[in-house]
Amino acid sequence: MRFRILGTLEVRAHEDRITLASPRQQRALAALLLNANSVVPVERMIDALWEDEPPVTAAKQVRNSVSALRSRLGEAGASIVTDGPGYRLLADAEDLDALRFRRHVAAARGLAGQAKLADAVEEAGAALALWRGPALDGLRTTTLAGRAAVLDEQRAEAVELRAGWQLRLGETEEVVRTLTEFCGEHPIRELSHLLLMRALAEEGRYAEASTLFHGLRGRLADELGVDPNPELRRLHDRILAEAAPAEPAAAVPEPAPEHHFDRAVTELAEAVTWQWRAEAELRSLHRPQPIALRWSAVARPGRPVRRGDLDDIAGAFAALPLPQLVVLGEPGSGKSVLALVLTLELLRVRAPGAPVPVLLSLASWDPRREHLDRWLAGRLAENHPALLNPREYGRDAPTRLVLGGHVLPVLDGLDELPPDLRVAALDALDQTMAVGRSVVLTSRSAEYEQVRRESGPVFSGATVVRLEPVARQEALAYLAARQGTGRDRWRPVAERLGREP
Template identity: 35%
Template sequence: MSGDQAAGVRVEVLGPLRLVVDGRVVDVRGPKRRAVLALLALAEGRTVPVDTLVDALWPSEVPESGRQALHSHVSRLRGHLGSAAARLETEPDGYRLVLEGDALDVARARALLAAARSRGRQDPAGALAVLREARALWRGPVLSDLTDVLPIAAAVEECTRLLREVTDALIGSAIAAGKAEEVLGLAAASLADDPLREPAVLLLVRALAATGRAPEALRTARGYRQRLAEETGLDPSPELDQLEREVAGGAAGPVPGPRVSVRPATRLIGRDAEVAALHRRLESERLVTLVGPGGVGKTRVAVEVARRSGTTATLLLAPVTDPAAVPHALAAALGLEVVRGDVLAACVAVLGDRPGLLVVDNCEHLLDAVRDAVDAVLSACPRVAVLATSREPLGLAAECVVRLAPLPLPDGDRDLARVPSVAVFLDRADRVRPGPPPTPDELRTVADIVHRLDGMPLAIELAAGRLSTFSLTDLRSRLTRSLDLLGGGRPSGDARHRTLRATVEWSYQLLSEDERRLFRQLSVFVDGVDLGTAERLAADLDLGSDPGSVLARLVDASMVEADIAEGGARYRMLDTLRAFGLDRLAAAGEREAATDRMQRWAVELAAWFAATTLTDREPEADAVLRREVANLRAAWRSARSRGALDDAIAMVLGLYDAVTYRDLVELRSWAEELAADPALTGHPREAAVLGTAGEAAYHRGDLPTAVRLARAGLDRATDAIGTGYCLLPLSVVALARGAYAEAAEHALAAAALRARPGELLGIAALALAYAGDADRARSLNDRGLAEAVSPSMRAFGAYVTGEIETSVGRRDRAEPHYVRAIDLARTAGATFVVGIASVGLLPARADAGRVREALVGYREVVDYFARTGNWTHQWTTLRNLADLLRRLGDEQPADLLDAASDRAPDAAARSTPPRPATVEVPDRAAVLEVARLAIERNLTRA
């Protein structure tokens, strides 16, 4: 190749046609000349015959001067190529443009896609990086001004197909690399582009499930089924069926939030008939309650029914002690984030009219609250069935009660190993002390043991666990003697529970003193503990043995269950054993000391959370907090009932970041509950508590209460810390009301006190930006970002940057900052920042001409805020949607959304004067329906 040919030339067709020579963009004018360049480039080094070019340029009738005009265009193109003119070669029958391998963007995109696919599943993160590079090659609509040229139109279709392949591969690689959150919007937009394309549906469902949004994933799949049936009369492929089952069972993504694992540790033996009977019952009954004494195996049978069912959610109530927390526990079981509003109503809305089974386990200690929740589900969700387990019925009219009997007992000596009660003993014994199959004499000994235990599964497991210490014969003699001493006898009816209690007592007495002490202390933790907490408890008890060994022996004796997961082991007690432990704790006179230790643990955890959320370890702190919500709830209720004011204050203030940035609405209610306690009056931390409660009120949209609490706190503040806590809610309320000078004043005053300076400088920057002082806003936000270490604070700073750019009319520059804010906040669980940044992002996408992507985003955000009840931000979302609808010519819904938001008392102040109201405003549910219908209508038009 000559020196001229070696000059750098690049042709880009994945967007408006662009010619780059030696790094400089060359303006190629005229549609015919641009078409010639595009056709030569798309040939990728092949000769394009003159006749082909002429027919493409003049498809109807070739003018007499057509060939001469073509020659003129080619000549001028050589002039555009400058030093690389020799690359455009004249052949005997046509022309050829010689380009290097990656000098044509569409060829490079294909090469990158092939390279990513070759990495396969071995390196999804590497493949993801390659695919991001490939997708970035698309700069906009492909050759949009040249699609009237038939060969170019065909090439545009091919480029569209290639973009689809790159996008699908990118989404799949992100999911495989554990970065599904980063491609949720892309997956939704891909489906919106072609709502009947099943690969796009499968990817979006997988992405939603991988980010813990299983209910939304299942709704997406159901919506696709309906569209496909209505528009084509076809059914989806078996692949979608399988994926729905995986999502429903939790296999297609991580379990979100603090949901408790229900993976059975052992196989279920001797209950096939009961499981099958329950399935048959649930085909005709909406509510089936499985009742029986503790230890008879209700939970294990219910979990097996759930495992064999299709769409299920399992609500485990053993860790829940507060009736008011039942709706929150249900929300966690559904993977639902409820920031504010009626939590139970949000759960019912998610369950909706989809078919499914809801398992509610261990109801007996919360009967009234469970009855209300189940009644709400049955009333509003006609296709949902409920399987409850309890020691007594719920008492609802629709209830079908099924009593679970103990395991069948041997009758004679035939086939002893196949008798369920014997089989359970042998299975557990083999895990404790593996060995050869039992002899006939040993089987008869086992038969005698399970008879003594009346077939109670928990009692059998506890007894078999003792084979690590005793021989089978010794076990029988000691067990028989213990049961006689403890009042076992030959039980029947309620006496079976006495047999179980006697077995638990016997197993407990066989523990060493250190093991008994640790067992008792662990019983106050309603949702178990991790290894570190167990070891700290053991150290506090000054055990004479190694804490790890003591814990291991409790697991071996079946007194504690070890749930081994990726994040480490979790040690829990069955509800029956925990109740026994609490009794033993009281009998030993240790209940007060154990409760003190649990509250101290909660205070220390809250302090650790407060410190860690300010660092780059914030995602770890968020995960720990969400995992420990049930234990924190128990500690909170304990502190409140015992009047432990200092502990309650320490918990609330330590969890301030959760009140401000996370979706754990329970914690916000704790702050307001404490603020209303007369005992708080005069406490040194009173102002800080009132300020925290004010922040909680702000997040549920009650701005007057937020101001009242914060001002009361300021009146009683005795130090800079208390003052700072109160100034923060005053600043954000002023910001929402459009009092920008006041908002900046409060925020800067708080920042001067070193109370969360990064965040407060960002709030002041928002106020200045909205007031028109963008330069000073940037300066303040830069100072805040310089102090930001945690992902949520960096996310907030990125969001503020996006808002500043938006305030000066540069939404194109704002978009990447919003995206960065969302990505950072999601890694840290800072759902509030995710929400507000999403509200800012969608108008930027609409301004960039990505109307379909913006509409899909609005559909998701409207649904999210409706689900969480966060109307302050919902109104802002609806106002922005109204702006987009008005630009699309859809005036009527836009007017209604504007009028509704202008009249709403919990809406933020407008930056522009409200439009004159010309429509009657319906209730909020109708407003949301108007918004959803407008979105779908305009998506169809788009």
């Protein structure tokens, strides 16, 4: 049985299309397919089936719809199983086009990370060929629309990824053809316009590139009240300069040989070490010693529950079969401290050729407007501008560091993103890290669990640990051990903690 949701909803068995006459059955199947292999509670099924106020018999009608759906699907109906508070549709990439799409995109990212751009372009093309229109076209209730919009965003990101790789291969004509239509469909999407402007400029079509920029700037001002991002403005300035009559210019230094790129990795490791070592000293994290933070891994079937403290976290991370870690805790439990200490310890024991841990706050990332890798590269360039020296490190060293797997992102504060961006952020992390790339993510527990409930089975390969509350006696001992002239300032805190634990 083949299910298709990248366009109108379709069900096919041996090339024969199976019709679902009832809109309620169609919506029930759509809800299950959007959350394939994950439990969809009956309450969410009700929201998907009824746009307006559901009837008092809604739960019974959901059960009837699922039963009818199983019968209509024949043998494949057995893939819809009752699971706890709801239903789960079991499917793999051969059954569902959305899963095949994600598999192709993950493979394309992996190939690009290995500098196999032509293969990456081909793999991304295979992913995009699965699309027949907007996800679940014509079948979107409010509940279904949110998850379908996430799929549409993934498609847009794949278009932009492929175009970026094609530009690096010199395939400007194909990029212009593809993105001219795409930018018409997405009139305020900045990255698409930037890539199209680059392609036009490479072909010497400066006037068209400038016209494209001015059109985008007008739409952004009218609809969002903002200017184009700095990268777009810089590109426009460069296009204007290239379009001007040429004048004699001083010789431009030759870019660095490829082997000089290794210096960029070393430079980044040293800069990050000094940055966070200074921050640890400002916070007095090691004076007289770090406060006792303990963690325990969330239990998984067949695995023993692992526990530890700050001294163990780097070793525990290094021992993970998949180097992806989620750190959860209550407000003020020490998530950011653990992220800082983990970053410094991973830097201390880092072997030659290993990725450089880079600690970043997620608060400035908008996953709907900027791809994670692009945001990471931008933050590297902003925080460590020495990497932008082409003579020392070659062109665009920050981007090459990220795409080449030389960076281990330690991303602090999923909960610091606006609530409407968190699902898209976790989904983007799942997509980008699907090929086994290393990552650490911190978040408040409640916010992370809410995102997981809304997003379905994403980022499921990561190991999750929870910070345990600091014991009162340990907090008192930590405060009492503070030395120096500022010792007395902690006394009221310690006294109140002693009275009111």
